[in-house]
Amino acid sequence: MLTKIWSAANYGLKAVEIEIEVNVADKGFPGFSVVGLASKSGEEAKERVKTAILNSDFEFPVARITINLAPADLPKDGSFFDLPLAIGILASNLEVIPPPEKSYFFGELGLDGTLRHTRGVFLLAILAKENGIKNIFVPRECANEAAVIDGIKVYPVKNLHEIVNHLNKVKEIVPLHTIVVDDEEMAGPEFDFAEILGQEFAKRALEIAAAGGHNVFMVGPPGSGKTMLSRAIPGILPPLAETESLEVTKIYSITGNIPAGGSLIRQRPFRSPHHTTSQVGLIGGGSNPRPGEISMAHRGVLFLDEFPEFTRASLESLRQPLEDGFITVSRAIGSVVFPAQIMLIAASNPCACGFLGDPKKECKCNLHQIANYQKRLSGPIMDRIDIHLTVPAVDVNKLMNDKEKYTGETSATIRSRVIKAREIQKARFTGLRGIHDNADMKNKHLKVFAKLTDSANMLLKQAVNKFNLSARTYFRLIKVSRTIADLDNSENINNAHIAEALQFRVREE
Amino acid sequence: MNIQKNWPIKTIEKADFPEQLKRITNCPKKLNYRGIWNNKIFDKSIAIVGSRRMSQYGKWVVEKFVPELVAHKFAIISGFMYGVDTTAHKETLGCGGVTVAVLGGGLNVFTPSENEKIYWEILEHGGLIISEYDNDFLPTLWSFPQRNRIVSGLSKDGVIVIEATMKSGSLITARLATEQGKKLYAVPGPINYSLSVGVNYLIKEKGAIMATSPEDITTKKLSIYQLSIDNYDPLEKEIIKYLIIEPLTTDELAKKLGKNISLISQKLMIMSMENKITEDLAKWRTI
CATH class of the missing domain: 3.40.50.300 (P-loop containing nucleotide triphosphate hydrolases)
Incomplete structure (x- = not known):
């Protein structure tokens, strides 16, 4: 019997939808194989899933089980597909009825059937929203990451039992409320x-x-x-x-x-x-x-x-x-x-x-x-x-x-x-791409944005002679004095700003 | 500038040495040298020795003393090692003076190697490079203290010690200088500096003449250094008032004056641009 379950793999800073096909064949020698470029931790999913199912008092089929992770050419790192694998196997065993609408299952299993903290849940939630997926099932410990994204239902799952009961509509899991981001709320730094x-x-x-x-x-x-x-x-x-x-x-x-x-x-x-x-x-x-x-x-x-x-x-x-x-x-x-x-x-x-x-x-x-x-x-x-x-x-x-x-x-x-x-x-810097602050300024911007008063210019020239400043140091100095002038809420850069910036120059012996 | 590097090595016999060198115990029989030997060079000459691990203070002392000595036509003799020696040679060259280097190794061995440029410049400026060892002799632990007797022996007007720890070659030179009957000067330093312990000891226990300005050596005053701060603004005057006592960091000054750090740092920078004060290692001091 063939069952399809959906999940997502992380690649770089993006999540990619993964279709997990679980086939439990009555014919053939009993076995368990995973294809589709799973990493080592993914290969080991076989052992985790099998033990977790047995320890949760479910039946593990004595049959030839083949798992395919599609797209087959994308390397899949991590242990996130333990949960979809387990659901697929239980479904082909008719122990659980998979949800009728497409949902994402995501998480690593412990040998006792509990779900562990798994990395990448936040990206999964973003992908779910993009793809119009309504329900995602993730480990309870990291469910809050996903709950930031609105428009999807995030089910925090504690263990295999809980999710089976939920899918079989025996006892439903309450989805998390969306966490509203408060701009004011911020933890203090380590030191003041x-x-x-x-x-x-x-x-x-x-x-x-x-x-x-x-x-x-x-x-x-x-x-x-x-x-x-x-x-x-x-x-x-x-x-x-x-x-x-x-x-x-x-x-x-x-x-x-x-x-x-x-x-x-x-x-x-x-x-x-x-x-x-x-x-x-x-x-x-x-x-x-x-x-x-x-x-x-x-x-x-x-x-x-x-x-x-x-x-x-x-x-x-x-x-x-x-x-x-x-x-x-x-x-x-x-x-x-x-x-x-x-x-x-x-x-x-x-x-x-x-x-x-x-x-x-x-x-x-x-x-x-x-x-x-x-x-x-x-x-x-x-x-x-x-x-x-x-x-x-x-x-x-x-x-x-x-x-x-x-x-x-x-x-x-x-x-x-x-x-x-x-x-x-x-x-x-509005309208300038890639320039957010004074440090990002290139030399051509300095002419426009960093105007020096005449006496500041004089002082700078003196400094160049006295301290033997290189051209690079010179431009860096103007950038820093631009910031000092900004802190001073001053349009032009004056003597005092240059003088203060001069102390932060490289001391060349 | 193209520096000429093909100075031949020559030898001078004891009989042709300056009188003051002939008189020392253990006088070498002959010396190898590069440059143009003239005993007149040593008629007015003084040796400067000090720690290889010179501090900013030591550097400041060398830079204050050497120009004045050169102005009085002293030839500066030193040992060519890094630290005080190198700075003394360099400063002399910078002031257009004549300087003599006595090596701890042979004339073809550049120790320290980064000083090679100075080596040729010394010759270019009419100075001498001297060694009692074979031309390819590599300097050893004992050869440095041994050549010290020549450093002090060559000097007519004495030996100045600038910064020395208790166990340094400079103290050996100082002992030799006293034995040879030379005048011994020492520049004192703060009592909690390890580099001052040796020089302060020379003044306290060994009868060295305390040199706190170049005039203590030249005896005749050429320039009178005086701080005129009449035309300074009130804040500048206050800053100078504190800096005369001791060098201070920007932080310390701002706290003493009870002023905003940014304001003080701007002021200090402008003062240093006007050559009223100077900065090293994050501390400000008067010029």
Whole structure:
């Protein structure tokens, strides 16, 4: 007997409808085979499904079972078709009546028949809506992901028993209510800027970076607060707009990073991969392409601590996505585009031991080591970073003694200024494709959008001579001063703006 | 600029050495050298030695002392290693002065290799490169301290120590200088800097002359350095007031002045553009 069940496989950032044909033949030697380019985890579905059916006290047919996953030429990654497989087999056994209208079944089975958290439910729901599917059956733990999409009925399924009872109309499962996205609702960041004592200069630099979407490079000895500062950045970025939130949720769903019961991602991502992360782990890839850390940080912050310790290949591979805001992974079967609009925060010690220039501790590196350490950072990747910042060590005793003197601004206050500056930029760049903030500006845009007053121009020229600025540094400097002027709500860039921007230049020895 | 690199290696016998070198114990029998030897070079000469791991402060000291010494026509003798030595050679060349490098290896061995350019520039500017070792001798742990006796021995007007830890070659040079009866100068530093411990020790225990300005060495004052801040605006005056005491970060200054960080950082940048202050390693200091 032939039964057809529908589900969806993920490819890149899209779900593709999969038709699952289950044939239970009375003739032939008893067996169980899956065809249609299932991955290893898919092949193993046979064992999971068989055991789950038996452990749920259903009959498993002693017959020749053939499963076909169509389209047959698309590789299907993951364990999502455990549930449709089980339903198909039970239906051919007449233990369950499949729904008359086309529905999607999706989820991995445990050996006891319960459904597990499965990645990609959010994309399934989007596909269901596009294809006009009314009902989808997904594991209860990740059903909230799908419930964000309106116009479809999402059935949270706990185990095989529950779904069989539902389909046989013995005991129906109540579909989830659509979750309404509230723009105001957003979890707070890990750290508030007010919690970080001192480092006002660094905070100001990060405010400018957040306002203009500039990448930042921080150099400072261990313990100066680089990591803490970075972790606080999501809190001063504007809240995720709904469309942005959907983009982020897609990526999080496909990588299985939405926690059980979680739905739409409302907070800007903050990713801090370790420096041993492979190139594929960083930018994405694999035979069935998966997004990397740079895409996981889409619309948020990618924090690379110990920046020089990353392999050369990893660092170089960041160049293209930093420029384009997306990354294309090409494979024999086709290419996949993952978004990667990130704010890069790179941090480094001044030298391998970390104490170069520290007044108290002696640096133990020799000149060769220092040169080697800093050489790793030179080159094109540094050209994509607008703000260069030295974070000096803080004197702990001093901090403890005048604790009450530090009344830093809260992240919320800073964020309100950032939002204002971003609005100015939004108005400025309407109609320009691919340019969202000041950091995206190309040299030709600077002429139009970044007008300097005469005295600012003079100051800039002086600076070029005094500090020997390269042409690239020069243009980056104007971009940063444009953002400072925006924070100041000023149409033109004046002296003060240039002077402040000058402190964030690359120090070339 | 095309640098000439075909300077021949010559040898000079003890009999032709400058008098002050002949007198030292353990005087070498002959020296190999590149350049044009003239004993007049050493008539007014001073040795500068210091840590290989020079700090920004050490660099600042070299850059403050050397131009003044060169202006007084001193030849600067040093050991060609990185850190204070290299900076002293470089700074002398930058000021158009004559400098003499005494190598810890043979004349055909460039140690450190990145200094090769300076090597030829020293010759180009009428200086000398000297070694007591065979031309292809690779420097070793003992050859550096050994050549130190020549560094101090060649100098007529003394040895200046700029930054030294307690266990450094610079202290060896300082000991040799005293034994050879040379004047010993040391530039003091903050007592909590490891690089200052050695020099402060020389002043405190070994009777080195404390040199806090080039005039302490040149004895005659050529230029009087004075901070005139009369035409500065009130905020600038206040900033200078704090910076005269100690170098400060932007953060520290903003806090002391109770002013907005962005405003202070703009002001500091403009002041540095006007050469009123300078910045290194995130700290501002007066010029």
